Amino acid sequence: MEAQFRQSIQQCKWVDTGNISRKPGGLLQVSQRTKEFSGSRMFMTIQSSRRIPAHHKPCLLKVSSSLKNTSGPVLKSGNSPVSLDESLVLKNKSARMEQLLNARCIYIVGMMGSGKTTVGRVLSEALRYSFSDSDLLVEETMGGMSVAEIFKQYGEGFFRDKETEALKGLSMMNRLVVSTGGGAVIRPINWKHMRSGISVWLDVPVECLARRISAVGTGSRPLLHGESGDAYSKALTRLSTLLEERGESYSNADIRVSFEHIASKLKHVDVDNLSPAAIAIEVLEQIESFLKNGGLA
Numbered sequence: 001m002e003a004q005f006r007q008s009i010q011q012c013k014w015v016d017t018g019n020i021s022r023k024p025g026g027l028l029q030v031s032q033r034t035k036e037f038s039g040s041r042m043f044m045t046i047q048s049s050r051r052i053p054a055h056h057k058p059c060l061l062k063v064s065s066s067l068k069n070t071s072g073p074v075l076k077s078g079n080s081p082v083s084l085d086e087s088l089v090l091k092n093k094s095a096r097m098e099q100l101l102n103a104r105c106i107y108i109v110g111m112m113g114s115g116k117t118t119v120g121r122v123l124s125e126a127l128r129y130s131f132s133d134s135d136l137l138v139e140e141t142m143g144g145m146s147v148a149e150i151f152k153q154y155g156e157g158f159f160r161d162k163e164t165e166a167l168k169g170l171s172m173m174n175r176l177v178v179s180t181g182g183g184a185v186i187r188p189i190n191w192k193h194m195r196s197g198i199s200v201w202l203d204v205p206v207e208c209l210a211r212r213i214s215a216v217g218t219g220s221r222p223l224l225h226g227e228s229g230d231a232y233s234k235a236l237t238r239l240s241t242l243l244e245e246r247g248e249s250y251s252n253a254d255i256r257v258s259f260e261h262i263a264s265k266l267k268h269v270d271v272d273n274l275s276p277a278a279i280a281i282e283v284l285e286q287i288e289s290f291l292k293n294g295g296l297a
């Protein structure tokens with residue numbers, strides 16, 4: 001396959017085919033003719049379907065290039081812009097971790113608004129995992145009722161039972177990134193299910209959570225209803241109480257990804273402008289060192 005691939009791109013004049021190297025995870029790195037594309041990099045990935053016999057594997061060629069000084073958001077991952085540089089780091093790290101991860105699921109825990117869904121989607125794409133959201137699963141089993149409606153009609157206890165059922169089902173699967181409900185950590189039985197994989201706590205300062213949530217409203221977040229004051233103060237008051245109650249439960253996670261730590265590492269003045277991809281990269285780095293240091297052994 002690789003030889004065929006080399007041949008098929010011989011005519012492609014801006015690719016120096018003599019300089020193809022294989023990277024882990026099937027990534028082929030191709031350097032370009034520096035005369036014409038000075039300062040740019042090009043990566044090609046061969047992806048194939050597992051269900052088809054090896055000698056008939058179709059080949060999907062993904063080509064991306066980046067020019068030096070191109071750091072603006074240019075690729076889209078779901079709704080999250082991922083810069084080419086971040087995208088390459090994510091791809092390389094993910095490919096390196098394929099074996100180490102051994103198809104284990106990743107459970108993302110954290111307060112509402114911490115970015116479990118946003119970061120989870122970026123991670124799942126990079127790892128070529130599927131993405132799942134336990135809140136959405138509960139809504140599906142309830143025939144499309146929203147979480148807020150379930151709380152209102154049946155109460156929190158009922159919702160928590162459904163959440164536990166959803167996590168139990170997910171614990172039997174592999175190659176999933178799961179965004180868990182913000183309160184999933186409070187039930188020990190849920191930890192039993194999440195221990196089937198690697199759990200990651202997105203630890204976001206409460207002021208940042210309140211800013212994010214007050215920007216979009218609390219309509220879909222029943223536990224934030226009922227405070228008085230402006231949207232930011234209401235969210236801040238309620239979230240602070242919840243975080244105080246749950247701090248210890250979140251710290252049961254195998255890995256804690258602190259936004260303050262990422263901001264200081266990247267020399268950002270605050271935590272509000274960390275890209276989902278930068279957070280996903282930190283998650284991968286921490287998972288790698290957790291597993292290499294015998295985590296889950």
Ligand SMILES: Nc1ncnc2c1ncn2[C@@H]1O[C@H](COP(=O)(O)OP(=O)(O)OP(=O)(O)O)[C@@H](O)[C@H]1O
Nearest residue numbers: 111112113114115116117118182212216274275276
């Ligand atoms: N890195 C980021 N920078 C800026 N805004 C972000 C970032 N990540 C997420 N957001 C925004 O914060 C809000 C919450 O994000 P998201 O839905 O991913 O969080 P969540 O943890 O899944 O929340 P919930 O548990 O309430 O469903 C969204 O409006 C999202 O666009």
Ligand SMILES: O=C(O)C1=C[C@@H](O)[C@@H](O)[C@H](O)C1
Nearest residue numbers: 112135147181182183221222
């Ligand atoms: O923090 C919580 O307890 C919740 C978070 C959401 O994801 C939903 O699971 C629900 O609104 C409860």
